[in-house]
Amino acid sequence: MLSEMDVVEENKDIIIGGQTVSPGEEKLVKISIDRLPTGTLIDIPVYVFNAKQPGPTILVQAGLHGDEINGIEIVRRMLAEKRFKVKKGAVIAVPILNIFGFIHFSRDVPDGKDVNRSFPGTKKGSMASRIAYHYVSEIMHQIDYGIDLHTGGGQRNNFPQIRYTAEDSQSGRLAEIFNAPMSFASKLIKGSFRNAAYRMQKPTVVFEAGESMRFDDFAITEGMQGILNVLKHLGMTSDNTSTSVDTRKTIHLNGRRWLRAPTAGMFIPEVVNGGEIKKGQEMGMITDTYAKHTKRIKAPFDGYVICINHQAVVNQGEALFHVGMP
Structure with missing residues (x-):
């Protein structure tokens, strides 16, 4: 059963990009990925909120596909409203994983590869493969749970929904706690972030809401509330302030x-x-x-x-x- 008792016995340092975030610290760190043809360095910005008290480490990430901006806005709003300040454990918040795709309003990176089909990646592979490799090496081994924020591709509008891995009971429990309007088990896709997390035994859910390159305030609000529900359940924060979402239970499909x-x-x-x-x-x-x-x-x-x-x-x-x- 997913609870704050399922976590490590003591808090720990979090080390990303060669920088250490000690218990009680909040810090913006960066993972260096590549350079543009102009020589401009591209970094993945990572916000770390590390409480003094022991607890789980949860990853909240968005922008795995660069044109899926609802998830990016969910993380941005939670950063702006200081919703990631925790009293126990740690939150690693990544507003935009695929910086290249975001710059070009694209799902993919410039070489046409999909980062979410490139995990766990390789150190000397394609651009997408290298992004996945650095992400796994720098972040994923340090987390206990993951929330991956997505948006419908093209002009497909996803009603807010949470997807979990049927083979992972804790993933299913995490989805139940998130309490999106709809929830269902979804097959693992080869090369996906969720597949890599499953293989690393890191329970992870995927929140899908809205359509690409278009803000959807209902979708954003639902995503924020779901994350707050998880943080509150894990005992990481007492902040479960409503974001104007009703208290209905998720409909399981x-x-x-x-x-x-x-x-x-x-x-x-x-x-x-x-x-x-x-x-x-x-x-x-x-x-x-x-x-x-x-x-x-x-x-x-x-x-x-x-x-x-x-x-x-x-x-x-x-x-x-x-x-x-x-």
Whole structure:
């Protein structure tokens, strides 16, 4: 069972980028990664809040994909509001892991590789592989738990949801404590951060909310509250001040399916993201520009909408709705 009793017996120094953050210290440290062709050095900024009293070390990270800015804003707001000040244990907060992608408004790094498919990385590999390698070497071996903040890719809007690893009971418990509107087990993906964390026996959850390059205040608020819920449960802080999220319990989903476009055309959704659906309900339609042909998309089962594609013009086979079954 996940609790503050599951942690190390005494607090410890945290060493990142050759800098030591002792118990009772707060410090901004940096991990040197690479240089731009201009010679500009690129660092990953890492904020460390290390309490004097012993407790767990939790990593809160965002920007693994550079265009997923809701997670970046979650960390920024919590830093600005001093929500990471803890009385026990330590928080390692990384606002932007993929600096290169953020600079270029891109999911990937300049060589086209995905950092979240490059873990655990290699010291002399591609840019993405080197970022992953340094991150594992500098940070991951020092943490007890991880919260990885993400956003829907492209124009896909994820309703706030927490994903955990079915094979890791503590990951499932962490998701329950986070208490996002939706939660479900998700398969491990080769080369992903969560897969690397699982192999290192570091319980980790992934929070997905909103769509890339667009702020979603509801998604941001839900993410902040979830992190506060975890910190409070682990006894690291007494600050569980509400961020205006209601006190409902997470809806656990046991099955999921993507509904895809049966034909090309203009896509018009007719349901609300996060809303409940009934089997056979019309969820939206695809129509041609001449109003001659229309295809209706119907719900395959009773459940909930957890993602909507906001792309107005779609091709056959493109994902339109992600739906979950409780």
